[in-house]
Amino acid sequence: MPFSISLTVNGQPNSIALDDPRVTLLDLLRERLHLTGTKKGCDRGQCGACTVLLDGRRINACLTLAASLDGSTVTTIEGLADGAELHAVQAAFIACDGLQCGYCTPGQIMSAVGLLSEGHAGDDPERVRELMSGNICRCGAYQGITQAVLEAGHVLSQKTGVPDTGVQENGRNAA
Amino acid sequence: MSPEKQPATSRYGSNAGQPLTRRDGILKVTGRATYAADNHPEGLLYAVMAVSRIARGRVRSMNVDAAKAHSGVVEVLTPANRPPLFHDPHEKMPPFGFRVEVLQDDSVRYGNQPIALVIAETLEAATEGAALLDPQYDTEPARVGREAGIRFDPPAVSIGGPPKTAHGDVEAGFSNAAITVEAEVETPPQYHNAMEPHAVVAEWDGNRVVLDMPNQALALSCASYAAFFGIPVDNVTIRSPFLGGGFGSKAILNGPQILAILAARMLNRPVKLALTRAQMYGPVGHRGQTWQKIRIGMESDGTLTALHHRSLSATSAFDDFLEPAANASLPLYASPAILVEHEGIRLDTGTPGPMRAPGEASGSAALEVAIDEAAQACGMDPLAFRLKNYAETEPATGKPFSSKALRTCYEEGATRFGWSRRPRAAGQMRDENGLLVGWGMGTAVFGCPHFPAEARATLRADGTALVETGAADMGQGAWTALAQIAAEALGLDPDQVEFHSGLSTLPDAGIAGGSGHTASAGLALNQAGGDAIAQLSDLAVNDPASRLFGAGNIGLTARNGRLYRRDDESRSESYAEILARSGRSDVVGTAKSNRDPTVATDHALYSHGAVFAEVKIDPDLGQIRTTRLVGAFAAGRIINPRLVQSQYFGGMIWGISFALHEEAITDKRTGRIMNADLAEYHVPVNADVPPLEAILVPEDDAIVNPIGVKGVGEIGITGTVGAIANAVWHATGSRIRKFPIRIEDVLSAR
Structure with a gap:
């Protein structure tokens, strides 16, 4: 029986008709909204490629049923840049070569944005490595990823005094 | 930083050699780089594979009716209704062909073998349909491990490599040895596990097909698919702009993709198949298990007298890729006698294939442990031992x-x-x-x-260039490094080079494997660029209106979008000027390259x-x-x-x-x-x-x-x-x- 949910995706409010209660947030984004930046690596919450921000918190989109998200706000990789301006984390990933094949990259970046906004990492590489360990990179770009998270954290905290990632707890873009 | 334009790092000298950031960086950090499964052609159907839960035997029955009755399920492909293919899946297709499982019969030869394909209007319905098949099996005991496997002497290892190579007399070498060490080393089955599961989106138009799929060998794959579907090779187009990792697993043709392409043809609608993570442990290759024995003979000062490396390499019950692990002992340490040998062992597993450093990784693991033991046995520092046996020429060949x-x-x-x-x-x-x-x-x-490779370099009227070759970027940075090589050959800045790649209709860039892609495709780009510059030079030196007129014997150099007289750099012309005066809109350089x-x-x-x-x-x-x-x-x-x-x-x-x-x-x-x-x-x-x-x-x-x-x-x-x-x-x-x-x-x- 079709039903609808209201879901704000990257700042855009949507009323989404769901014909199937089995649809995960990941498959909703990829196969129905065609927001394919969020990747499916395992569909079991084991690799982190599908990491998005749900109401500002990092989640695995593959483990989340879309039907349970009525009234929620989702930020995906497509919603991170401010128009033509890359988010500091995105820019740092390029500068530090924190990517190779690029498939895990959207998930890595969303995790990084999440952990920086939570203020967990500080400037300690060991903590960054630990906190980024829910995101597997098979190419082995970890050194660049760690460096990128540290550099982006530095850039963000210089801007505002705190590492404001532009995504607040309610998930709305601060800009 | 604008997503449209990424400033290159400041650089000095030539374009090649500079630490530029990735040209595809912006696309990849914004989620706009498209991988195969990101495509959604109009009318798309979703396929989900059902795979065997036994490793040997046959599928006795499946509840196809239950699957078909599920809302949204369109078709269930099984051996009973699978349309014919034009190539026998048991016949290996050279040079990199493997036997494939494409529902040719009800036999099961390994765990996770495809046994059916469910096609539905949604991914959810196809997934449920596959679960409803509830296959029943006649099970035979699986052959697992060294004791249960069937041993054989392989005619070849890896892709057509000799199973045995001998240099000198190893037995004499061991007789002369003051010290001998032996090491037995075991390496496990490993799976590529690229972050991007194997996927294909297949869309037919009559007897032409367009395939979105990650692919490390575009031209070879086109030829193989054409053979399987009985169509001319030019009727197959593969789009593979980005691979979410390959590591060797996306160079080889596999059964699942063939099934999805077949379903798309059967149903006359585009079909998407993405393997689940679990399904990647079977039909898409792996690094085969090895049991290796290394024996090293040496004089008391550590000088090697003999090196004997044997590998028992596992393969499937029905195909022959063997990890050429023992070959790792051929190129490295100087020894008057070296013998490397391989034996095969058949297990009920999917067929192994090349996985990042195939043979080299497993063989090096064993050899380097054995060498360390040898150093220990003669009381030497491991580095000193390696320097003692440093090879000034290739040990096995001289x-x-x-x-x-x-x-x-x-x-x-x-x-x-x-x-x-x-x-x-x-x-x-x-x-x-x-x-x-x-x-x-x-x-x-x-x-x-x-590998043989081809490329095309077009110098355009505005002085910029279009460079084309069907290369594969699986994370190694081909988009960037190859564009740098092309830019250097053309005497342009990389920002002035538009680089097209990842498409089978472009000139064949060969195989992205064996760590040979940059050299192979790079040489083609270098020569295509050189050809374009040579043509442009001809236009200039033969044109009396050109400041470079008559400089044919002196020669020209190409730099920063201009041609300069070699003997007098004050005389130069821009590419755009030369083209404009000649009335040409472009010059097109081409190359078919290979190493001598x-x-x-x-x-x-x-x-x-x-x-x-x-x-x-x-x-x-x-x-x-x-x-x-x-x-x-x-x-x-x-x-x-x-x-x-x-x-x-x-x-x-x-x-x-x-x-x-x-x-x-x-x-x-x-x-x-x-x-x-x-x-x-x-x-x-x-x-x-x-x-x-x-x-x-x-x-x-x-x-x-x-x-x-x-x-x-x-x-x-x-x-x-x-x-x-x-x-x-x-x-x-x-x-x-x-x-x-x-x-x-x-x-x-x-």
Whole structure:
């Protein structure tokens, strides 16, 4: 029986008709909204490629049923840049070569944005490595990823005094 | 920074050699890089594969009616209704063809073999439909492990390689040896596990088909698909702009993709199939298990007298890819006698295939452990031992190396690591927390294959260029490095070069594998660019109105979008001026390139390196951490040091993974892999990886190919595995010869 949910995706409010209660947030984004930046690596919450921000918190989109998200706000990789301006984390990933094949990259970046906004990492590489360990990179770009998270954290905290990632707890873009 | 324009790093001199950031960086960090499964053509259907839950036997029945009755399910493909193919799936298609499982019968030959394909209007319906099939089996006992397998003498290893190579008289060498050591080393089945599961979106238009799929060998794959579907090769188009990792698994044609393409033709609608993570442990290749024996004979001063390396390499019950592990002993250490031999063993497993450093990784792991044991046996420092047996020519053939800066790699790596402070004996070091500390090393080596490749370079009226070749970027940075090579050949800035790639209708860039892609496609680009510049030069020197008129014998140089007289640089013209005056809208340079075959017959062609590892081990818990890893590599001319460093890091992390993490574990009762997922099949996560250093040792090679480029993608694994295993010995005094080295191995060896 079709039903609808209201879901704000990257700042855009949507009323989404769901014909199937089995649809995960990941498959909703990829196969129905065609927001394919969020990747499916395992569909079991084991690799982190599908990491998005749900109401500002990092989640695995593959483990989340879309039907349970009525009234929620989702930020995906497509919603991170401010128009033509890359988010500091995105820019740092390029500068530090924190990517190779690029498939895990959207998930890595969303995790990084999440952990920086939570203020967990500080400037300690060991903590960054630990906190980024829910995101597997098979190419082995970890050194660049760690460096990128540290550099982006530095850039963000210089801007505002705190590492404001532009995504607040309610998930709305601060800009 | 604008997503549309990414400033290149400041650079000096030529375009090649500069650490530019990735040209595809913006696309990849914004989620706009499209991978195969990101495509949604109009009218798309979703396919989900059902796979066998037994490893040997036959499918007795499936509840196709239940699946078909499920809302949204359109069709169920089984051996009963699978349309015919035009190529026998049991016939291997040369040169890289493997036997494939495409529902040709009801037999099951390994766990996770495709047994049906369910096609539905939604992914959810197809998934449920596949679950409803509830297959029943006639099960036969699975052949798992060395004791149960069927041994055979293989006619070839890897792709057509000789199973046995002999140089000198090894028995005489062992008779003359003062000291002999033997090591038996076991390596497990490993699965590529690219982050992007194998996927295809197939759309037919009459007897033409367009395939979105990650692919490391576009032209070869087009020919294979054309044969399977009985259509001309030009009717197959493959779009593969980005691969979410390949590691060898996306160069080989597999059954699942063929089934999805077949379903699309049968139903006359586009079909998308993406394998589940679990389904990647079966039909899409893996690194086969090996059991290796190495025997090393030497004089009392450590000089090698004989080296004998045997590998028992596992393959499937029905096909023949064998890990050429023993060949790792051919190119590295000087010995008057070397014998390498392979034996095959058939197990009920999917067919193995090439996986990042196929043969080299497993073989190097064993060899470097054995060499360490040999050094220990004659009381020598492992580095001194390796230098004692340094090969000035290729040991097995006597050929000169085209270049070999391995000595510098040893020196620079050792200095950076602090190797000279290493105590000779094991179990001597502890850190401030009481952890056991060990230091180990290994030598890295990897060959330089070269594939035929083609390219086209078009100089346009505005002075910019369009460069085209069907190369594959699977993370190594082909978009960037190849564009740099093209820009250099054209005398342009990379920002002035529009680079088209990843499409089978473009000139064939050969295979992205064997660490040979940059050299192979790069040579084609270099020559196509040269051809375009030569044509442009002809226009200028033959044009009386040109400032370069008559300079044909003097010659011109191309730089910064201008041609200059070689003898008088005050006389020059821009490309745009020359084209405008000649009334041409462009000049098109083309190239079909290959390496002169005599280069490889007359020379030994290898990249080299040295890897130094530190591990720390908890003496009570046995937990092993790699805490430091320094690699120094010499690989000819480096096109982009930033990306090459990332390739070395990636390889070294694969080395950590091989040494300490990865292993597919097969249930002996069922033949099924018990850890076919990313939670239990361990690959390193960020916290498993210590700070890494990769030193890029300069190396000029005027012989290996005209652009002097060697490979960097796979060498990082070799050397690293052995370095870590040897560091574990140095920390504990225990030689653990079975990979991956586990906590229980360390604890039980005490």
